[in-house]
Amino acid sequence: MDQEQVDIKTPEFVSLQFQSAGLGSRTAAFIIDQLILMTINILIILGLFLFLYDLDRLFFMTEFMSFPIAITIIILFILNWGYFFVLEYFSGGKTLGKRIIGIRVIQENGHSITILSSFIRNLLRIIDSLPANYLIGILMIFFHAKNKRVGDLVAGTIVVHERKAKKKRKVSALEREIEIRGLTKKDLVVEEWAFRALGPKEWNLVKTYCNRILQLPLAGREQLTNEMADILFPKIGIEKDGKTNEEVENTLFILYLLLQEEWEFEL
Known part of the structure; x- marks a missing residue:
């Protein structure tokens, strides 16, 4: 039951297919995450012991040692719970363990995980861990x-499961054009909240545009580019006014690179 195929119909009526991550891969990712957390926890506790030792030796303030201990306990709690919550939301549904194993968390509708969903699923680890060793979660x-x-x-x-699409041996016309223009993902800064507003519908739209635009005559290119900009730019907070047609095209090409990293999978 480690790789069940899941068919997802998005709100935009786009059909997506994924391989669900089963017990084996999820356990492997969890073990990696726990080893990372264990290492950090040990370092923090050792730091606390060294601090308390120096405090007691220099100032003999034994009665005040409960304060740094309480602070450390709070830090450890926030670290061990917040690690999963923060990384899953801000790293596209992937903790370090999930990234290494090649799995990610997504919404049931195929979109990236929301901050509320990340909060809920990680808060309920308390239930999944009952009665011990994540027995309920495993079952x-x-x-x-x-x-x-x-x-x-x-x-x-x-x-x-997430696997990036294998690069073709032959460079496509689109890839060649992007390379000639010297465009990279770093050339466009999109706020996290704005980027998460773009889903599979926008990805398919940008992909279709980028694969067709080079085949159109100049007049057709300008019209299609303006139409695409009118649809997409408001969603990511970019102004079209004042930009040349080439600059708008470049922005759409870079957006293609960003969305490709998020949505193009080999399933």
Whole structure:
């Protein structure tokens, strides 16, 4: 049950297919994450012991040592819970362990995980970890048709395998054009909230545009470029006014590169 195919129909009526991540891959990712957290926890606790030792030796303030201990406990709690919450939201549904194994968390509708969903699914790790060693979570993942634990059910998320599309041996006309223009993903800065407003519908739109634009005559290119800019630029907070047609094209090409990294999978 490690790789069940999941068909997702997005709100934009785009059909997506994913391979759900089963117990084996999710456990491997979790173990990696726990090893990372364990290492950080040990370093923090060692730092606390060294601090308390120096404090007691220099100032004999034993009665005040409960304060740094309490602060450390709070830090450890925030670290161990916030690690999953923060990384899954800000890293496209991938903790360090998930990134290494090649899996990610997404919404059931195929969109990137939202901040609320990330909060809920990680808050409910408390239930999934009961009665010990994540027994409830393990049983849920193993028996659920889409390999979901309690947190996934409540948050409306699913963990899927992610593999980037293999690069073709022959460079496409689009890739060649982007290279000639010297465009990279770093040439366009899009706010995180704005970028997350772009889903598979926008990706298919940009991909179709970029693959067709070079085949059109100049007049047709300008019209199609302006239409695309009118649709997409307001969603990411970019002004079209004052830009030349070539600058608008370049912006759309860079947007293609950004969305390609987010949405183009080999399934």
